[in-house]
Amino acid sequence: MKHIAAIHVLKGLLKLQDDDYRALLNNLVGKTSSKAMTTAELSKVRTHMDGLAKRMGVQTPAPKGAVAAKERPQVRKLKAMWWALADVGAVERPADAAACTQAVEAWAKRQSTGSKVGRIDALRFADSLQLNKLIEEMKACGDRVGAPTL
Known part of the structure; x- marks a missing residue:
């Protein structure tokens, strides 16, 4: 799954309000829009949000190609x-x-x-x-x- 799509899925799973989401982005990489980020910045945000989801017990999206x-x-x-x-x-x-x-x-x-x-x-x-x-x-x-x- 592409970083931006995964970040937006995680945003929904974490039930982040838009203001909270943008504050999170600003704190992590200094930008408030995922479209303005580099691949490295997107990866950093995704990793952080994956960690939040795991700590909160929220199911994260399965990697592409995962088989039950x-x-x-x-x-x-x-x-x-x-x-x-x-x-x-x-x-x-x-x-x-x-x-x-x-x-x-x-x-x-x-x-x-x-x-x-x-x-x-x-x-x-x-x-x-x-x-x-x-x-x-x-x-x-x-x-x-x-x-x-x-």
Whole structure:
């Protein structure tokens, strides 16, 4: 997202009145209009306003290209593998997709207690490397119970 657009979104999220917003800009960079600022000044204002939003607990705009955990290919793969394990009776069959998600989350959290994967409180916090290690762990589990190739 471009700096000016992000600054105006943050202004709305922070519920700043126009006078307060312009005073903030003046205090930070000595200008009262975002259009008159350089890229460095815009970046400084955006960083400051992001910090304010985080301290106030306001949700900031997601970076462009951010993908939710439920959409990540590795998470979808883990869920598909869980269903395959359920088909051979290695794990309890989930009642629905939400139950499958909950089961995979719980399994991932248990797996993360070891040093192989690293601590994971929820799949949405896992990075790609951790998710790939979880996939390998689930493949090994599938091999042990005779599940079809995962």
